[in-house]
Amino acid sequence: MATTNSLLLGFLLLHIAIHHSVPVEGHPNYSDALAKSILFFLGQRSGKLPPDQTMTWRSDSGLSDGSTANVDLTGGYYDAGDNVKFSFPMAFTTTMLAWSILEFGGKNRMSGQLSEARAALKWASDYLLKAATQTHGKLYVGVGDPNSDHACWERPEDMDTPRPVFSVSSTNPGSDVAGETAAALAASALVLQSQNRTYALKLLLAAKDVMDFAMQYRGKYSDSVWTACPYYCSYSGYMDELLWGAAWLHKATKNATYLNFINSLGANDITDIFSWDNKFAGARVLLARKTLVDKENSFDPFRFQAEDFLCRILPNSPSKTTQYTPGGLIFKLSSANLQYVTSITFLLNTYAKYMASSGHTFSCQNVLIKSSTIRAFAKKQVDYILGQNPLGISYMIGFGTFYPKMVHHRGSSLPSISSHPAHIGCNDGFQYFFSGNPNPNLLIGAVVGGPDQNDAFSDSRTDYNHLEPATYINAPLVGSLAYLAGRYGSG
Ligand SMILES: *[C@@H]1O[C@H](CO)[C@@H](O)[C@H](O)[C@H]1NC(C)=O
Ligand SMILES: *[C@@H]1O[C@H](CO)[C@@H](O)[C@H](O)[C@H]1NC(C)=O
Numbered sequence: 001m002a003t004t005n006s007l008l009l010g011f012l013l014l015h016i017a018i019h020h021s022v023p024v025e026g027h028p029n030y031s032d033a034l035a036k037s038i039l040f041f042l043g044q045r046s047g048k049l050p051p052d053q054t055m056t057w058r059s060d061s062g063l064s065d066g067s068t069a070n071v072d073l074t075g076g077y078y079d080a081g082d083n084v085k086f087s088f089p090m091a092f093t094t095t096m097l098a099w100s101i102l103e104f105g106g107k108n109r110m111s112g113q114l115s116e117a118r119a120a121l122k123w124a125s126d127y128l129l130k131a132a133t134q135t136h137g138k139l140y141v142g143v144g145d146p147n148s149d150h151a152c153w154e155r156p157e158d159m160d161t162p163r164p165v166f167s168v169s170s171t172n173p174g175s176d177v178a179g180e181t182a183a184a185l186a187a188s189a190l191v192l193q194s195q196n197r198t199y200a201l202k203l204l205l206a207a208k209d210v211m212d213f214a215m216q217y218r219g220k221y222s223d224s225v226w227t228a229c230p231y232y233c234s235y236s237g238y239m240d241e242l243l244w245g246a247a248w249l250h251k252a253t254k255n256a257t258y259l260n261f262i263n264s265l266g267a268n269d270i271t272d273i274f275s276w277d278n279k280f281a282g283a284r285v286l287l288a289r290k291t292l293v294d295k296e297n298s299f300d301p302f303r304f305q306a307e308d309f310l311c312r313i314l315p316n317s318p319s320k321t322t323q324y325t326p327g328g329l330i331f332k333l334s335s336a337n338l339q340y341v342t343s344i345t346f347l348l349n350t351y352a353k354y355m356a357s358s359g360h361t362f363s364c365q366n367v368l369i370k371s372s373t374i375r376a377f378a379k380k381q382v383d384y385i386l387g388q389n390p391l392g393i394s395y396m397i398g399f400g401t402f403y404p405k406m407v408h409h410r411g412s413s414l415p416s417i418s419s420h421p422a423h424i425g426c427n428d429g430f431q432y433f434f435s436g437n438p439n440p441n442l443l444i445g446a447v448v449g450g451p452d453q454n455d456a457f458s459d460s461r462t463d464y465n466h467l468e469p470a471t472y473i474n475a476p477l478v479g480s481l482a483y484l485a486g487r488y489g490s491g
């Protein structure tokens, strides 16, 4: 038995030695991770790809998207490992990418990645602008039939499943998807105005129209758009998107109409999550900036709500309602948990920034919370993702030397067009899906769903809960990585 035990111990130590590619002492290379987190968006592109597309295993796809409704809905992003375009999560991705750049895209912060980040944002804002403006009175909210798409394992370039087009209008409203689209367009305008004022004005005009529609015609898009549920159902209702959309419109226009709307909305749900579905916490952090940074005390109620949220998250808070893995990772839900980690961590870094600018502190019951407390905790979440975790694995593809090789992603797991030009049909792709071989194409920078509640993880392509990447996992991480790269640099 002793021999077996020491052999086992030796094996485990070897295992740990090999897998600890990222040193536990010291910082991961945040500049490297930041650049990769933005590169990931190249792998999710739909439409006609430009000549400077550096992720060369991807090619043009979805070139007739919109044609069934006689409109141009080419472009935008596939949400995750499939080939469907869902505006609801795409717009949230866009808002978070824009917010990341607004807060942490200063000259010394983005480590030379600012133009790449803006390009990733514009790829989405171009699409949302088309979706919002092509047909008067309609907002297009999706392209593709998720059931038939998911029944195939096909490269986006080979896609031959139906591409129906979905929209909302005054007779079939969607305050959820419209509120989020308005937020995305307004936030993008704020980022891109320094590059092209004409373009930013177009975005802002569209944002106002879409927000007016969201406010005037109340309803959830899942009542009329059958592809919404269960894929991207707004389970939290649409009050959060009305609050979020109005908060972004107020920030972009300073028009008091949005503030009056916010104050009359009664969007007071208590929350301990932040995601593509539930935006109450994000809206409150954004509105709290007005009191913390701009000293407008009438915004204090939002600060109290934001701090209530933080007290439900922070591990040393007596009122926390958040579960943690033994390794210290925020654990919210078993499906794609890292999305909640990156979204919440973004709010932590952003709120800490607002606090630091005014020397503000607050208390969770009797525990004093400083900006440094929050930042240290937020850093720990990012470091966990980048490999400082019990398994020593990086959950970002291509970062470090030990990361998942079997990402649940059609394009990444199938041979590229250049290595295999012949069409690979719907069912023919499954031999690659079920193969034990690593993905042939590196979806560099993608962050997958991540470990389970016990920090366990196994690299298995069929396990979409843990192996699927998504644009809304990466978008808020861009902001946290930009902050950390600015603070700690590359080593
Ligand atoms: C961090 O990554 C960047 C970009 O890949 C690289 O240029 C730099 O040398 C790295 N820093 C260290 C300390 O390895
Ligand atoms: C600025 O945006 C407008 C409107 O989208 C566009 O027509 C124009 O080509 C853009 N200018 C530059 C320099 O990109």
Ligand SMILES: *[C@@H]1O[C@H](CO)[C@@H](O)[C@H](O)[C@H]1NC(C)=O
Pocket (backbone or CB within 6 Å): 208, 212, 255, 256, 257, 258
């Ligand atoms: C403020 O926004 C509302 C709603 O879109 C609009 O009716 C009003 O004209 C705007 N006010 C100004 C000063 O732009």
